[in-house]
Amino acid sequence: MKRTFSIMAFLTIFLILGSCSKDSENEDKKNGTSIHPPKWIQGVWLNKIFDEFDDSGYRFTKDDCYVITNGYENGLVIKDNGSGIIEYKEKINDNMYIIESIIKSNIKLGQERYVFRFKKISDNEIVYFPSITGVNPLLKQHLYRYNE
Numbered sequence: 001m002k003r004t005f006s007i008m009a010f011l012t013i014f015l016i017l018g019s020c021s022k023d024s025e026n027e028d029k030k031n032g033t034s035i036h037p038p039k040w041i042q043g044v045w046l047n048k049i050f051d052e053f054d055d056s057g058y059r060f061t062k063d064d065c066y067v068i069t070n071g072y073e074n075g076l077v078i079k080d081n082g083s084g085i086i087e088y089k090e091k092i093n094d095n096m097y098i099i100e101s102i103i104k105s106n107i108k109l110g111q112e113r114y115v116f117r118f119k120k121i122s123d124n125e126i127v128y129f130p131s132i133t134g135v136n137p138l139l140k141q142h143l144y145r146y147n148e
């Protein structure tokens with residue numbers, strides 16, 4: 001009886017402590033089919049060529065990320081691409097935002113994994129690191145906040 005009470009007390013404390021939320025700006029998240037970019041990265045970030053804004057970069061909202069290419073936007077968050085379900089994991093802190101997208105094939109051929117890494121340099125500059133495995137880590141893209 002005493003042992004049962006001790007186990008129940010431990011489980012109760014574990015459940016109470018485990019249900020407390022972490023600081024949302026410093027955690028790993030397994031989000032399923034959605035993402036939640038941190039506030040510091042929300043907005044439009046564009047490439048610059050000779051101090052002029054280019055028409056390529058990224059736009060972050062509270063629940064999505066858009067890739068901007070030649071002035072056209074494509075949302076990163078897709079629930080089903082026709083050949084499989086896409087799930088997302090995020091790693092967020094005060095100066096780094098990482099999105100991992102995992103495409104799980106419907107025909108059981110395996111899965112594809114893409115990682116988008118963004119590092120905050122200042123309030124007006126971030127760096128994007130390519131997700132291609134084996135790429136030189138010096139290969140990176142500087143992006144600048146675009147205020148319309």
